[in-house]
Amino acid sequence: MRLGVLCRILLLVVFLSSCEDKDDNLQQYTATPAPLEVPQLFEDNILPPVIPDDNPQTVEGIALGKKLFFDPILSLDNTQACADCHQPENSFSDPRRFSVGIDGSLGTRQSMPLFNMAWNFNEKFFWDGRSVSLEEQIFQPVTNPIEMDNTWPNVENSLQDHADYPALFEEAFGSTQIDSVNVSRAIAQFLRTLVSANSKFDRAELGLEPLTPQEQNGLNIYLDEGRGDCFHCHGLPNNPLWTDNIFHNNGMDEIITDLGFGDVSGDPREFGHFKTPSLRNLAFTAPYMHDGRFATLDEVIDHYSEGLVFSETIDPLMKAVSTGGVALTDGDKADLKAFLLSLSDPSFINNPDFQE
Amino acid sequence: MKLLKKIALFSMTALVFASCKSDDDGGDPVANTTVDFTFTQNFNGAAIANSDYETTNYTNENGEVLTLSKLVYLVSDVTFTAADGTVYDAGDYNLIDARNGTNVNFTPGIEIPQGDYTVSFTFGFDDEDNDLAGGYQDLNSSDGSWAVPDPLGGGYHFMRMEGMYTNSIGSIESFQYHTIRANSHTTLPPGPGTLDELIDTSFVVNLGTVTIGADTDIEVQMDVAEWFKNPNQWDLNTWFTVLMPNFDAQMDMNENGAGVFSLGTVNQN
Ligand code: HEC
Ligand code: HEC
Numbered sequence: 001m002r003l004g005v006l007c008r009i010l011l012l013v014v015f016l017s018s019c020e021d022k023d024d025n026l027q028q029y030t031a032t033p034a035p036l037e038v039p040q041l042f043e044d045n046i047l048p049p050v051i052p053d054d055n056p057q058t059v060e061g062i063a064l065g066k067k068l069f070f071d072p073i074l075s076l077d078n079t080q081a082c083a084d085c086h087q088p089e090n091s092f093s094d095p096r097r098f099s100v101g102i103d104g105s106l107g108t109r110q111s112m113p114l115f116n117m118a119w120n121f122n123e124k125f126f127w128d129g130r131s132v133s134l135e136e137q138i139f140q141p142v143t144n145p146i147e148m149d150n151t152w153p154n155v156e157n158s159l160q161d162h163a164d165y166p167a168l169f170e171e172a173f174g175s176t177q178i179d180s181v182n183v184s185r186a187i188a189q190f191l192r193t194l195v196s197a198n199s200k201f202d203r204a205e206l207g208l209e210p211l212t213p214q215e216q217n218g219l220n221i222y223l224d225e226g227r228g229d230c231f232h233c234h235g236l237p238n239n240p241l242w243t244d245n246i247f248h249n250n251g252m253d254e255i256i257t258d259l260g261f262g263d264v265s266g267d268p269r270e271f272g273h274f275k276t277p278s279l280r281n282l283a284f285t286a287p288y289m290h291d292g293r294f295a296t297l298d299e300v301i302d303h304y305s306e307g308l309v310f311s312e313t314i315d316p317l318m319k320a321v322s323t324g325g326v327a328l329t330d331g332d333k334a335d336l337k338a339f340l341l342s343l344s345d346p347s348f349i350n351n352p353d354f355q356e
Numbered sequence: 357m358k359l360l361k362k363i364a365l366f367s368m369t370a371l372v373f374a375s376c377k378s379d380d381d382g383g384d385p386v387a388n389t390t391v392d393f394t395f396t397q398n399f400n401g402a403a404i405a406n407s408d409y410e411t412t413n414y415t416n417e418n419g420e421v422l423t424l425s426k427l428v429y430l431v432s433d434v435t436f437t438a439a440d441g442t443v444y445d446a447g448d449y450n451l452i453d454a455r456n457g458t459n460v461n462f463t464p465g466i467e468i469p470q471g472d473y474t475v476s477f478t479f480g481f482d483d484e485d486n487d488l489a490g491g492y493q494d495l496n497s498s499d500g501s502w503a504v505p506d507p508l509g510g511g512y513h514f515m516r517m518e519g520m521y522t523n524s525i526g527s528i529e530s531f532q533y534h535t536i537r538a539n540s541h542t543t544l545p546p547g548p549g550t551l552d553e554l555i556d557t558s559f560v561v562n563l564g565t566v567t568i569g570a571d572t573d574i575e576v577q578m579d580v581a582e583w584f585k586n587p588n589q590w591d592l593n594t595w596f597t598v599l600m601p602n603f604d605a606q607m608d609m610n611e612n613g614a615g616v617f618s619l620g621t622v623n624q625n
Pocket of ligand 2 (some may be wrong): 008010153227228229230231232233234247248250252273274275276277278279282285287288289290300301304315317318336
């Protein structure tokens with residue numbers, strides 16, 4: 001294990017030191033490095049976080065990103081911040097089924113909780129994977145007409161004219177000249193610090209706290225191919241992300257209206273595929289699914305148990321679809337739910353570093 | 357041994373990263389060489405391309421018509437045995453996603469002298485690799501987790517083949533042909549304490565003798581039809597789902613696996 005860690009450090013060193021000469025003169029200013037703290041369970045089990053070479057984590061960058069995230073200045077009429085649709089107490093999701101944009105218009109997708117995004121190894125963001133990096137993702141809500149409805153020149157001007165921002169950008173990136181790229185970099189740095197790894201289940205894995213027999217049995221159902229078989233998409237205890245970050249059709253609609261990932265890829269075999277969400281923090285993230293159709297976890301479990309419907313692109317892991325599913329007993333459903341809730345992490349939503 | 361494997365893998369990766377130095381020392385004509393592998397898939401000889409997934413109907417030996425959605429498999433311990441008995445084993449592993457084409461090209465992290473070798477590899481992980489303390493971060497991070505749940509004995513999947521077939525009453529049903537280490541239980545469903553016996557169902561595939569030159573590429577073919585054929589004619593109607601804790605199914609998969617892989621084209625570039 002130790003050796004594994006050593007090897008990875010070595011690898012990182014080799015990686016960072018190779019080909020360094022090419023951007024020597026871009027490195028005039030360096031903010032204070034603030035390497036991401038990798039939780040023990042992540043360190044032991046999964047690959048290191050994805051941090052782009054051109055946007056290292058820094059104290060000043062993270063602080064700036066946080067300020068921007070909570071600041072309505074990014075929206076056209078100064079009324080809406082990222083945090084309005086990504087609220088800390090909801091694990092940075094939105095309790096409304098569809099978020100409301102600055103002009104009152106409703107989207108067609110549910111907001112997404114934000115955590116552990118540095119470990120999205122495929123780097124496909126949004127329900128439909130249309131963004132290929134966190135930095136790129138951030139460009140979208142700002143100009144989306146049903147969200148913040150702004151333009152980047154406008155954002156740059158308001159930030160440039162602001163009393164504090166030019167100095168903060170200088171501290172973070174070495175220049176008072178504000179541009180959209182640095183806005184997205186700062187916010188991405190902040191988003192990468194949103195790490196959730198302290199649920200009851202995590203502590204049980206670390207031997208700090210026992211699961212109840214009910215939670216334990218719920219895990220067993222989750223892992224049982226004949227009942228839950230949730231793990232083939234949502235992962236196992238040795239993948240503390242609780243998602244594969246891959247796109248699937250989990251059998252919700254006979255007729256697919258929102259093409260999801262298929263709309264982005266153009267492949268009809270992917271129509272109606274959406275990104276598997278993490279099962280962490282479900283206690284705070286209702287409603288559920290890409291369109292927020294289920295208000296409670298019970299409805300979600302009922303869906304997998306008896307509500308499955310067939311469509312061409314349904315995933316082969318969805319079983320007994322002709323009868324709606326494998327029909328879990330009430331006892332199994334209750335235990336499965338107890339296990340799912342053990343993956344919620346109250347210390348994450350209460351973390352003072354993540355509050356406005 | 358295990359540590360060596362890991363070090364070999366990591367130093368290999370380090371080499372790749374460090375290789376942007378562009379200081380090719382293009383001299384030594386008898387330098388040791390790496391060997392490239394290309395993994396291809398077919399159904400009874402018909403090549404399976406990305407466009408065939410979910411669209412092309414295949415008929416298995418038992419007569420069921422099926423389509424494939426997913427085909428991901430693990431190979432490990434590619435080994436080169438020279439005529440004098442010297443064994444070169446890179447000791448690394450490769451997870452191939454046939455549909456997406458991920459890792460279909462693989463170069464084991466070992467350099468060997470040019471010459472004739474018997475080439476072999478392991479399908480899946482043998483027990484030694486499967487039970488490696490601490491596991492594999494990259495495999496845990498693949499496909500949600502390529503690992504096998506603890507109640508089934510832990511370790512890793514060898515293959516996930518998934519798709520749809522038309523069952524005996526004419527309706528479309530899904531199948532999940534997942535190969536793992538065979539595990540039997542005192543009672544089912546499996547749970548903590550039900551595990552009775554584990555049998556290593558990985559197997560060694562011998563590709564025969566290959567001449568390794570300066571830049572050799574070896575094609576390894578998988579005939580998917582063989583998984584359903586020989587010696588056990590597979591009836592999807594009975595064995596289509598919950599096969600991981602099905603001891604007999606895993607033993608049959610292991611037997612059928614013997615005919616699945618073969619040596620394809622060898623290119624001397
Ligand atoms: C009007 C509500 C709204 C606002 C404002 C908003 N978002 Fe979102 N956010 C959403 C919705 C809805 C989705 C899912 C959209 C989809 O998948 O099509 C989303 C998705 C995301 C995701 C993808 C997460 C993942 O795991 O794939 C990120 C990251 C994100 N938002 C960050 C931000 C940031 C940063 C801002 C501010 C610059 C912001 N959002 C502003 C509603 C909003
Ligand atoms: C084939 C892969 C797959 C399997 C197996 C699977 N899920 Fe999902 N799950 C998904 C996808 C994809 C979504 C999002 C679907 C959408 O919004 O269209 C999802 C959504 C969810 C959500 C909603 C989370 C949120 O934040 O909105 C929960 C809860 C959930 N699944 C639990 C389970 C449970 C419990 C099981 C086992 C009974 C299970 N899943 C099996 C792929 C899967």
